[in-house]
Amino acid sequence: MPPVNRNQPIRANSSDSEYTLMDFMREFPDDKTCLEHLWRERFAPDGKTADCPKCRKAREFKRYETAQSRPSWTCTGCGHHLHVLAGTIFEKSSTSLHLWFYAMYLMTSTRCGISAKQLERELGVTYKTAWRMAHLIRNKLMAQDTEPMDGPVEMDETYVGGRSRYRGTSGKGRGTKKQPVFGIVQRGGKVFVTPVASVQSATLLPHVIERVLPASTIYSDELNSYDALGHSPQGYNHRRIHHREKVYVSGDIHTNTIEGFWSLTKNGIRGVYHAVSKKHLQGYLNEYAWRYNERHSPRAKFSTLLRRATVL
Numbered sequence: 312m313p314p315v316n317r318n319q320p321i322r323a324n325s326s327d328s329e330y331t332l333m334d335f336m337r338e339f340p341d342d343k344t345c346l347e348h349l350w351r352e353r354f355a356p357d358g359k360t361a362d363c364p365k366c367r368k369a370r371e372f373k374r375y376e377t378a379q380s381r382p383s384w385t386c387t388g389c390g391h392h393l394h395v396l397a398g399t400i401f402e403k404s405s406t407s408l409h410l411w412f413y414a415m416y417l418m419t420s421t422r423c424g425i426s427a428k429q430l431e432r433e434l435g436v437t438y439k440t441a442w443r444m445a446h447l448i449r450n451k452l453m454a455q456d457t458e459p460m461d462g463p464v465e466m467d468e469t470y471v472g473g474r475s476r477y478r479g480t481s482g483k484g485r486g487t488k489k490q491p492v493f494g495i496v497q498r499g500g501k502v503f504v505t506p507v508a509s510v511q512s513a514t515l516l517p518h519v520i521e522r523v524l525p526a527s528t529i530y531s532d533e534l535n536s537y538d539a540l541g542h543s544p545q546g547y548n549h550r551r552i553h554h555r556e557k558v559y560v561s562g563d564i565h566t567n568t569i570e571g572f573w574s575l576t577k578n579g580i581r582g583v584y585h586a587v588s589k590k591h592l593q594g595y596l597n598e599y600a601w602r603y604n605e606r607h608s609p610r611a612k613f614s615t616l617l618r619r620a621t622v623l
């Protein structure tokens with residue numbers, strides 16, 4: 312075995328992590344690298360040439376290290392500035408780009424989520440800043456897409472939340488009520504999950520019609536709200552599992568995939584975030600959906616998030 316080079320740590324083959332903190336630090340060692348990355352991704356793939364909106368053609372741009380507060384590159388033809396952070400979630404933040412990237416790395420590399428308190432400690436920022444960063448990452452970068460599913464899909468409803476830790480053990484008061492949540496998952500594919508006002512048919516069906524392509528096979532439990540699925544104009548092939556009769560799997564008729572997702576999400580929220588208010592539930596659901604949807608590749612998880620950050 313070759314001697315270990317402590318300056319170049321390498322990952323053990325048995326590690327299931329495909330993108331370690333060391334990999335991250337090598338790729339993004341400082342603020343400058345992060346800024347350069349955004350510049351190349353957003354404007355200049357070669358780091359030099361970008362389309363100048365004023366010259367209306369490709370021009371060489373230069374970065375002048377001045378005291379300017381907004382980082383920009385300048386057109387060598389006309390002097391026009393391209394502001395690299397304009398329109399991104401980083402634009403109005405005084406937190407360094409490196410810390411933002413690190414926060415994104417942390418949020419994509421944990422299995423169950425990371426609390427704002429933990430982010431505060433890891434990043435060395437205030438709690439308020441840590442909370443705001445996590446909030447923006449969840450609600451902007453991790454926002455769920457609207458790509459339709461073409462089955463077989465499973466759908467199910469559940470309730471998230473409950474007792475608030477701020478209000479003792481009585482469980483009474485605002486913010487303590489359990490929130491109904493609706494989820495659809497394509498077997499082997501992505502999940503879509505959203506808080507809903509109720510689990511009535513009139514609330515759930517529009518989500519199904521929007522997300523699930525006609526003629527798909529849909530598996531659900533026996534909740535009455537799903538009755539209309541079998542004779543909808545979309546021609547869904549609706550199969551139900553009878554949980555009330557203690558039947559959980561019958562051939563390929565089951566809702567185990569979505570139930571597995573519920574258990575990950577609920578355990579995570581209970582363990583990491585404790586109480587989640589109705590107002591912020593969508594963000595947390597986005598985060599768990601994101602992790603699930605990108606589950607096949609830890610490496611891709613971070614880079615997909617980073618790519619989102621450059622196009623928003």
Ligand SMILES: [Zn+2]
Pocket residue numbers: 363364365366367370386387388389390391
């Ligand atoms: Zn120009």
